[in-house]
Amino acid sequence: MVQISVDDWDLFQSLNQDPEVISLCFDEPSPEAIKESFESRLPVWSNSSEHWLCLTMTLTETGEKIGVTGxxxxxxxxxxxxxxxxxYHGRGFGTESLKALIAWASKEQGITSFGAVVTEGNIGSEKVLTKSGFSLTKVVPEAYEIGGKLYADHVYSYENIVS
Known part of the structure; x- marks a missing residue:
C-alpha cells in the first residue's frame, strides 16, 4: 500500500461513482465533490495531518490497483x-489491508485507538471490521440518509494495545 497520487484519479473516481461500491456508503457525489475529495488526500500525510491518509491497495502479483484504504x-x-x-469484494482484501494498516499505524505512528462507522445493511464492511478485531459499540438509528432513505449508523471501535 502506498499513498494515493495524481496517477490514481481514475481509480478514485471509479470507486466514488460505482453504484455497487457506494450503494451502502453514500449518495453519488458530484464530479466536483469527487475531485475535491481526491485532491484533499494528495498532500503528504503525517500524524499531525487533518486530512485522510489514503493508500491504494495493489495486487502483489499483477500490480493492479483494486481499492483504497486509510x-x-x-x-x-x-x-x-x-x-x-x-x-474484488468478498476476497479478503479489505480485511488484509485493514489489519496491515492498523499494524503500521500502531507500530510506526503510535496510534492505538481506531473507529469506523458503517451504514446499516453494509454486511461486507461489518465483516471486514469484525475480522480485523473491531467491536460494535453503538447503533445510532436513522443517522444517515442514502437515496432518500434513513439508515442506522453502526459504530465500531478497536483498541490496539502495543506491548
Missing amino acids: FRIVDGSAEVGYLILPQ
Missing part, C-alpha cells in the same frame, strides 16, 4: 475507511 485522526482516534472495486 484513516484520519479525529480526537486522538483513527477513523478508518476503505473502498474496493466490486470484482
Whole structure:
C-alpha cells in the first residue's frame, strides 16, 4: 500500500461513482465533490495531518490497483475507511489491508485507538471490521440518509494495545 497520487484519479473516481461500491456508503457525489475529495488526500500525510491518509491497495502479483484504504485522526482516534472495486469484494482484501494498516499505524505512528462507522445493511464492511478485531459499540438509528432513505449508523471501535 502506498499513498494515493495524481496517477490514481481514475481509480478514485471509479470507486466514488460505482453504484455497487457506494450503494451502502453514500449518495453519488458530484464530479466536483469527487475531485475535491481526491485532491484533499494528495498532500503528504503525517500524524499531525487533518486530512485522510489514503493508500491504494495493489495486487502483489499483477500490480493492479483494486481499492483504497486509510484513516484520519479525529480526537486522538483513527477513523478508518476503505473502498474496493466490486470484482474484488468478498476476497479478503479489505480485511488484509485493514489489519496491515492498523499494524503500521500502531507500530510506526503510535496510534492505538481506531473507529469506523458503517451504514446499516453494509454486511461486507461489518465483516471486514469484525475480522480485523473491531467491536460494535453503538447503533445510532436513522443517522444517515442514502437515496432518500434513513439508515442506522453502526459504530465500531478497536483498541490496539502495543506491548
